[in-house]
Amino acid sequence: MNCAPFDLRDYYFEALPSEQHRAVEEHLGRCEECAGELARVRLTSLALTAIPEEEIPRRIAFVSDKVFAPSPVARWWQSLWVSGARMAAASMALLAVAILVHAFRPQTTVVSSLNPPHVVAASVDQAAVEAAVNRAVDKAVSVTEARYDAKLKQIVAENARQKLIIERAAETIDVMDLRGRAALVASNRPPGDGQ
Amino acid sequence: MKQTAAAVTVICIATAAVLLADAPRVSRFALSQLEARIDGLLDKDTCNVLGNTRGVYLDNYGAVFTTLVSLRTEVPNPFNNFTPKKIAEIHATKLKMMPAVREKMRQSLLLMASSSGLDAVPPDEQVVFDVTLFYYTSWEDMHGLPKEILMQSSKRKLLDVQQGRVPMTQLESLLKVQEQ
Secondary structure: OOOEEEOOHHHHHHOHHHHHHHHHHHHHOOHHHHHHHHHHHHHHHHHHHHHOOOOOOOOOOOOOHHHHHHOHHHHHHHHHOOOOHHHHHHHHHHHHHHHHHHOOOOOOOOOOOOOOOOHHHHHHHHHHHHHHHHHHHHHHHHEEEEHHHHHHHHHHHHHHHHHHHHHHHHHHHHHHHHHHHHHHHHHHOOOOOOO | OOOHHHHHHHHHHHHHHHHHHOOOOOEEEHHHHHHHHHHHHHHOOOOOEEEEEEEEEEEOEEEEEEEEEEOOOOOOOOOOOOOOOHHHHHOOOHHHHHHHHHHHHHHHHHHHHHHHOOOOOOOOOEEEEEEEEEOOOOOOOOOOOOOOEEEEEEEEHHHHHOOOOOHHHHHHOOOOEEEE
């Protein structure tokens, strides 16, 4: 609400006659409330002018138009999907077809890869196979043992080196401790002793 | 009354005799002063004293002093690799230092013999100085280096040298030295 003598929106859009326009102008100089109202009107106007204008669509379509009508296939699928009885019948028909196909299709032989045919086993010399396997195992074992031996030697050498370092450090610390004790004894001697 | 006084007198004299007989000939105070002087003499130039000198008087034998020292050489960082060359250098340095250590021990013996702290030691009794040398057993080459040096002589002989009746050059011949 404002107390202006005339409508502030008319004043803002310069729709008032000159006398009324002047009267509002004088009133605005005195009334802070009306000046604030005028500022809000100005802000609203500026905000409205910032919105881009969009063209109004010229063609209006109705849901009943044919262009929106579903295709016959879609109508059939929709009717099938929404009907539980039809869906059950279709499922049973599909199951029946699957049973028929399974019953009349040609049989195939499954060969297990874990059990090779006897024909292959009979044609290989068992002793030669064992010898080859033994050789391969021996070779793999020797390679592994050599690798572990090398690793073990490396670990033993490193341990020996670390042990030596620890021993050296311990001896050095012992010497420092002894020196400290000797200095402590010397410093606690009464004056006049010694030199 | 006279008998009682005589008995008390006899008891007092006997007690004093027992106390005097049990008293050490060399006092602990005198020995400690000498110990400090020997430490001061040793802990220079070539030696570090690791175990302070300890002296003891043994009845009818003499004064015995023991100490633990290490020779002053470079000590490598224990966390670095010690090269054989560095170990050999340290060994050679220690070998060169040994004569100086022996000389310090001889000077210490003369100091002990002439010290007023050992005035109570009879001249025929011994003055003994035993030095144990410290080595780094984990890495050091101890070949040719003694672990312990013991020098001893009678107090009289040491005083003869100290007071000039026997030339200093003969001191070594007057000493009994054991190294191991």
